[in-house]
Every structure is written in structure tokens, then in C-alpha cells.
Amino acid sequence: MSDVGTTRQLALGTGRRHRRILPRWVRRLAGPLLLIAVWLMLTATGLVSSRTFPTVPDVWRAGSALVSQGVFLPALGVSARRVAIGLAIGLGSGLVIAVVAGMWGRAEDVVDSGMQVFKAIPTFALVPLLIVWLGIYESPKITLIALATAWPVYFNTFSGIRNIDRRFVEAAHTLGLGRWGIVRHVVVPGSMPGFLVGLRISLTNAWLALVIAEEINATNGLGMLLSDARIAFRLDRIVFVIVVYAALGMLSYALVRLLEERVLVWRPGFEGEQ
Amino acid sequence: MSSPREPAPGTGRGAPALVAQGICRSFGGREVLRALNLTIGRGEFVAILGRSGCGKSTLLRILADLDPEAVGKVEVPARVAVAFQDARLLPWKRVAANVGLGVRDPDVEARVARALADVGMTDRHRAWPSTLSGGETARVALARALVREPELLLLDEPFGSLDALTRLRMQELLATLCARYRPTVLMVTHDVDEALLLADRVVVMVDGVLEHEVTMGAAASRTRSGDRFGVLREQLLGMLGVHGH
Numbered sequence A: 001m002s003d004v005g006t007t008r009q010l011a012l013g014t015g016r017r018h019r020r021i022l023p024r025w026v027r028r029l030a031g032p033l034l035l036i037a038v039w040l041m042l043t044a045t046g047l048v049s050s051r052t053f054p055t056v057p058d059v060w061r062a063g064s065a066l067v068s069q070g071v072f073l074p075a076l077g078v079s080a081r082r083v084a085i086g087l088a089i090g091l092g093s094g095l096v097i098a099v100v101a102g103m104w105g106r107a108e109d110v111v112d113s114g115m116q117v118f119k120a121i122p123t124f125a126l127v128p129l130l131i132v133w134l135g136i137y138e139s140p141k142i143t144l145i146a147l148a149t150a151w152p153v154y155f156n157t158f159s160g161i162r163n164i165d166r167r168f169v170e171a172a173h174t175l176g177l178g179r180w181g182i183v184r185h186v187v188v189p190g191s192m193p194g195f196l197v198g199l200r201i202s203l204t205n206a207w208l209a210l211v212i213a214e215e216i217n218a219t220n221g222l223g224m225l226l227s228d229a230r231i232a233f234r235l236d237r238i239v240f241v242i243v244v245y246a247a248l249g250m251l252s253y254a255l256v257r258l259l260e261e262r263v264l265v266w267r268p269g270f271e272g273e274q
Numbered sequence B: 001m002s003s004p005r006e007p008a009p010g011t012g013r014g015a016p017a018l019v020a021q022g023i024c025r026s027f028g029g030r031e032v033l034r035a036l037n038l039t040i041g042r043g044e045f046v047a048i049l050g051r052s053g054c055g056k057s058t059l060l061r062i063l064a065d066l067d068p069e070a071v072g073k074v075e076v077p078a079r080v081a082v083a084f085q086d087a088r089l090l091p092w093k094r095v096a097a098n099v100g101l102g103v104r105d106p107d108v109e110a111r112v113a114r115a116l117a118d119v120g121m122t123d124r125h126r127a128w129p130s131t132l133s134g135g136e137t138a139r140v141a142l143a144r145a146l147v148r149e150p151e152l153l154l155l156d157e158p159f160g161s162l163d164a165l166t167r168l169r170m171q172e173l174l175a176t177l178c179a180r181y182r183p184t185v186l187m188v189t190h191d192v193d194e195a196l197l198l199a200d201r202v203v204v205m206v207d208g209v210l211e212h213e214v215t216m217g218a219a220a221s222r223t224r225s226g227d228r229f230g231v232l233r234e235q236l237l238g239m240l241g242v243h244g245h
């Protein structure tokens, strides 16, 4: 009827529409809260029997008990330490290998194809081998976490370095920067987006690897809590530990997001501090 | 005015600022530059015209020490600055940091501020390059080259991607800044008018050598309304193989 095209109402004011109403992190928190609400409703109404899945108060009580008995925090500490050490080794070696392969042309083919093979092996299939080689205490656990976190950082940093526009390297050269200056002002910031993608995957993998690693001889750590709860058939404790894993995973995800917002402000379309 | 093969050396301002002799470069057996010679006097502004793909950028890259595979002899001053057609501002550095990058001087900030003021970009010094317009980007690239107080300034179609109006503004700006700082300039351009307006001498690249050259002489000829402007324009277009204007 009307031959006028579409008319769009543009956001009024200066900022984006949602900005003033709620900060982003509050909005992001709504998802998990919604899940808890669903859980609360399903169990409180008896739609799901508490023998199948514990209620929210049950889990809360189980958690408080574990904390007050002085069991939970030491276990968390042991597990966090494993993740921290494994992650440090994994991230460090992934980064170093990526820089060597990315910066030193002759190393690229050998290193990269080697890492491709490595990627093709499911890391967790190495568990029996690690036990045979390294025993059942800390070293196989930390090694497994390191292995699971090294390759995401490697691949993403390597492709980050590879994808740096050669024209920026040339520009830096004409500005009088030497090799080290080019690494510092072009290669490092230029490969940062790739590295951060890798870091995010590595953090996810770290918690995953922790669960698998702590099934080896579970005498301490969150893995012990989990296997003890399973043996005692304590659903409330099992779910409590699962909730803890979820919280840790989300916390590390939030940390990477924070880091990205700090480091990648320069990217087009990135809304950060001005 | 059109001297074959061997362009005359600089306009007599003492020792030349740039000497290139017997520059050869081929890509996979295809010769692009064939024993090209070029001498530029100190403070002289030379423009290079030539058909697309004839090797102008290749020459500039060689002079900027970006091409390790070229053959020939190049003498350039210690301080050479380059402004590329695509600006090449590092996207992860703010405007001021881009301009100051690689400047070795305890007072970098003051120099950067002066360079940005020269190109009228003072109030954008904290902007990210991705937020600049095309003209602003070109101005920052020019500031980044000039802040180094270059003895030789290499410009590869610095305003090639700009609209006609912005281009005119930038040409005026470049002329002003060159009059102020008197660097030696070698500029590649597609634009005959731009070459005539800015350069002391215009050389035309044909088949991998600098085949023709036109010296501008008195500054009076450097306005569009000047008598010689039209004549020189016709002449250069003829050398570029464009007829019937």
C-alpha cells in the first residue's frame, strides 16, 4: 500500500541502548541464576524427586558441612594448585613453541606438523601411559593438565603470529624498529587476539583435565570429595562438587573476558574505556 | 625538457640526497626495473608518474630498504621516512603512540604533539586508528613520517585513497609542511595535477626506467591557472600514453 520503505527508529542519546539500564556483567549473571531458579522449582515442587536430584537447600547444607568440617577448603587448595602449576607449564610451553615456530621460519614446518600429530591424539588417552611413566601422585596429574592446556595456546598464538599483516612489520621496519622492537610493538600485540582465544580454551581444558587427573588415586583434592561422595552415595555432595566445578569454570571464563576487555580495546567495535 | 634515459642530477643544492644506480628487480623472470638510475638533490621534491603496475612502488620499497632481493646501488641519508598509500598505522596503538613509535628522543611527546599540530590532529591524539576517517588516517601517516625529521621522505600515493576535496586539502598541507621543513621528497602518484602542483621535477617511468623528466622551474608555473601548467600537463599525459585531451 505504502511505497515508503522501512523507517527505523535509531537509538536516542549517545550510548548504546542497554548501557544505562544494567551493566553487562549483571545481565550475564542472569543465565546461571535462571538455571538455579529452574532447579529450585523442579525440586521444591516435587516434580523431580530428591532421590534423583537433590534440592537446593540439601546441596547448600552439604556444602556448608564440608566447609565447616575443614574438608572443602584444603581440597580446593590442592586442586587449585594442580591447575595453577599445570596451566603455567602448559601456557608457558605452548607460548614458547608458538613463538619459535612463528618467528623462525625454518622451525615452522617441523614444529607445526609435530604439534598437529599431538593434537590428533586425545590427550586423556595418555592417562595410562602417564601412570606407567610418572606414578600416581602429583606429576601425572600436573602433566595431564599441562598437556591439555599447551596445544590450544600453541595453535591460536601460532596462527595469531602467522596472520599478522606483513605490511605492519614493514612499517615498523621503516620506523627504525629492530628485531626486538618489532616483536614488542607488532608481533606481541598483533598475536594477542589469537592468544586470548587459546587461553580461553586452555582454561576450560584445565578444569576438564583436573577432573580426569583426579580420578587417578583420589586421595585429596576436589576429585577425592567427588569419589568419596559417590562411594557414600551422597547425591547432595556430588552435586555440590559439580556446582563448584561450574563456578570455577565460569570464574576463569570471566577472568579471560576481563583480560580481553583490557587488552583488546583497540579492536573496531570493541566498547571499552575511551 | 624531456631528456631521454639519463635524468639530470639534482638542481644544484650541493651533494645529492639520493643516488640510485643500476637498480634491477624482476619477479619470477619478469623484469620490472631494468637498470634504473635516479639522483635527487638535497631539498628537492621529485614526483614519479607511471602507468599502473610499471614498478613505482617496487622502486620505493627498494629505496626504503624493504626489498632484500633487488640489485643495484642505493645511497640514501640516515633518516628516511616512508608514508604508504595504505597508511599502515598499527591498529593496537593510539594515534600519538603510532606517531612516536621508534623516535629516539627523550622529548618524544613534545615532538609528537608538534607533528600532530602540524597536520591538525591534536585533538585526536588518543584515538584508535580504526576510528579515524580516511583523511585523518592520511594526516596521521604524514605526521608519523614528518616527526622523524627525515632527510628523505618517500611517499607512495599518500593521498591515493582520498576523495577529491580531501586530496586538495592534503596537497596544500603537504606543500606547506615541505616549505617549512624542506625535506628531500620522492613521491609516487597517479595524479598528473598533483605532481605538477607539488614537485620541483616530475619523472615518468616507462618500461622499468625513468624515461622522461620535466623540471618545473619558477614557482609561478605551479598553479593551475599558470600559463605553463596546461602545457606541461598535456606533455606529461602524452608521455603516459594518454592523448586527445
Ligand SMILES: Nc1ncnc2c1ncn2[C@@H]1O[C@H](COP(=O)(O)OP(=O)(O)OP(=O)(O)O)[C@@H](O)[C@H]1O
Residues within 6 Å of the ligand: B027, B032, B050, B051, B052, B053, B054, B055, B056, B057, B058, B059
Ligand atoms: N611481491 C611481488 N611478487 C610478484 N610480482 C610483484 C610483486 N610486487 C610487485 N610485483 C609486480 O611488479 C610490477 C610492479 O609493481 P608495483 O607495485 O611496483 O607497481 P606500481 O607502479 O606501484 O603500480 P600502481 O601504480 O598500480 O601502484 C607489477 O606488475 C606487479 O605485479
Ligand SMILES: [Mg+2]
Residues within 6 Å of the ligand: B056, B057, B058, B156
Ligand atoms: Mg604502487
